[in-house]
Amino acid sequence: MKILCIDDSGIFRRTLRKQLQVLGHWDYMEREDARNAAADLGMDPDIGLVICDQHIVSGSGLDLLIWMRNHELERIRKTPFLMVTADSDRELVFRAAQAGAQAVLLKPIALETLNTKLQQVLLPQRELMADTLG
Helix, strand or coil: CEEEEECCCHHHHHHHHHHHHHCCCCCEEEECEHHHHHHHHHHCCCEEEEEEECEEECEEHHHHHHHHHCCCCHHHHCCCEEEEECCCCHHHHHHHHHHCCCEEEECCCCHHHHHHHHHHHHHHHHHHHHHHHC
């Protein structure tokens, strides 16, 4: 399963890549803009998680989340979505939860926090895959 990270900050993308590698997640893609991320989601069925900043090039994380949740393809509609932001805006957290984000994480993200959220989001997916294959 691939993790797609969308953030306009190269520093954050590099930091997140290193954190994911420490946690054992090596299949990782990154983009800085919503347009290329949407294209990746449409073409790559192996993307199983999106980690997206609210402030990105050619849109916002919330816009991308809404686009995903309204997509015609079920795999895109159901792809787990973690929003990350440097803003402590309660309205954004509320809107992201309403739109279907599994969590909103405040930057900088501690490794333990990231690990906990990944386990919460990915464990149900792994169990579903095992039931389907089993």
